[in-house]
Amino acid sequence: MAFYKPISLESPMPALTLYSSPRACSLACHIALEESGLPFELGQVKVREGQHLNDTYLKLNPWGKVPALQIDDEVLTEAHAILSYIGDLAPSDKHLLPHDPLPRARAHEWMNFLSSTVHIAFRPLFKPHFLISDEKLYPQLQKVGIPNLRKTLKEVDHRLKGRTWALGDTYSVVDPYLLVFWIWSQRDDVVAHVTKMPNWRAHAERIFERPATWQCLNREGVTKDNIADP
Ligand SMILES: N[C@@H](CCC(=O)N[C@@H](CS)C(=O)NCC(=O)O)C(=O)O
Numbered sequence: 001m002a003f004y005k006p007i008s009l010e011s012p013m014p015a016l017t018l019y020s021s022p023r024a025c026s027l028a029c030h031i032a033l034e035e036s037g038l039p040f041e042l043g044q045v046k047v048r049e050g051q052h053l054n055d056t057y058l059k060l061n062p063w064g065k066v067p068a069l070q071i072d073d074e075v076l077t078e079a080h081a082i083l084s085y086i087g088d089l090a091p092s093d094k095h096l097l098p099h100d101p102l103p104r105a106r107a108h109e110w111m112n113f114l115s116s117t118v119h120i121a122f123r124p125l126f127k128p129h130f131l132i133s134d135e136k137l138y139p140q141l142q143k144v145g146i147p148n149l150r151k152t153l154k155e156v157d158h159r160l161k162g163r164t165w166a167l168g169d170t171y172s173v174v175d176p177y178l179l180v181f182w183i184w185s186q187r188d189d190v191v192a193h194v195t196k197m198p199n200w201r202a203h204a205e206r207i208f209e210r211p212a213t214w215q216c217l218n219r220e221g222v223t224k225d226n227i228a229d230p
Contacts, residue, residue: 014089016040017070018082019061021047022220023183023227025119026067029082030220031176034212036090042219043070080111083173096173103167110159110166110174118181121145121152125190146193153185157197164206171210179207189230 018033018040020026024047033040045051045066052064061068061075069076069085076082087097087107098104123130124145128138156178160166166174182204185194207213217227 013039014072015070017043019043019045019057019066019068019070020220021045021052021066022222023180023229024066025079025115025177025180027183027216027220028079028173028177028180029067029069029086030216031179031212032083032086032096032173034216035171035176035210036086036094036096038086038089044220078115079177080108080115083111083177084108087173095170098167098170098172106167107172107174111177114174114177114181118152118156121149122181122184122190125149125193126184149190150194153181153194153197153200156181157200160199160203163199163203165203175203175207176213179204179213183227186228187230188228191228 016033016038018026018029020030020042021044030042045057047066051057052066058064060070061077063077065077067077067079067082069082071085076085084097084107090096092099097107124141128135128141128145132138132141160178165171166178178200182200184190185197185200217223
């Protein structure tokens with residue numbers, strides 16, 4: 001039972017440019033592209049320097065967020081959508097996104113959980129100004145937000161129990177997406193707020209052993225020395 005139509009060998013490979021910012025959620029797409037072996041270019045958009053709001057980038061992605069993937073003359077946004085696209089475009093022997101319905105749905109279950117719940121759970125710590133204007137209320141926000149973050153991250157750890165990779169035995173586009181939030185959870189300003197997550201730690205250690213991971217981190221200017229910087 002195959003619902004997946006392989007991309008024809010005759011169809012030309014699209015030109016791909018990924019716009020990514022160091023340590024941002026776009027890192028997942030960067031690593032997935034590197035793992036896929038597909039040719040791509042990297043456009044660096046340093047969010048901390050406000051480059052996501054400059055005219056050139058806003059012309060490409062008026063939403064002003066990373067990641068964005070330029071595919072020939074189209075632009076695709078949202079990490080979940082870009083990872084799915086990379087998984088489908090990658091050579092099938094890479095197995096970056098399952099083809100069969102249930103494992104494929106599991107991949108989407110993970111990616112949706114990561115984008116809609118895990119990513120957002122960091123907001124009270126990282127971007128309180130997106131949620132409330134009065135700085136005096138930040139401690140109130142964090143009083144609720146930090147336990148929620150802790151619980152959400154613990155849930156990720158729980159879901160990884162007994163698994164080598166997010167989907168079981170095979171590395172997929174979900175795994176580098178998990179790595180992004182692991183790195184965030186180990187930031188100097190976060191780590192004290194979260195509990196031990198042994199399953200997720202072991203998962204992250206496995207990803208750090210893959211050459212593509214450090215190739216991408218280093219390409220974005222992230223090293224072992226600065227990986228936990230806020
Ligand atoms: N829902 C989007 C979220 C994208 C997003 O918020 N990206 C952050 C970096 S992790 C960003 O561009 N931030 C710029 C800003 O805060 O305005 C996705 O999953 O791709």
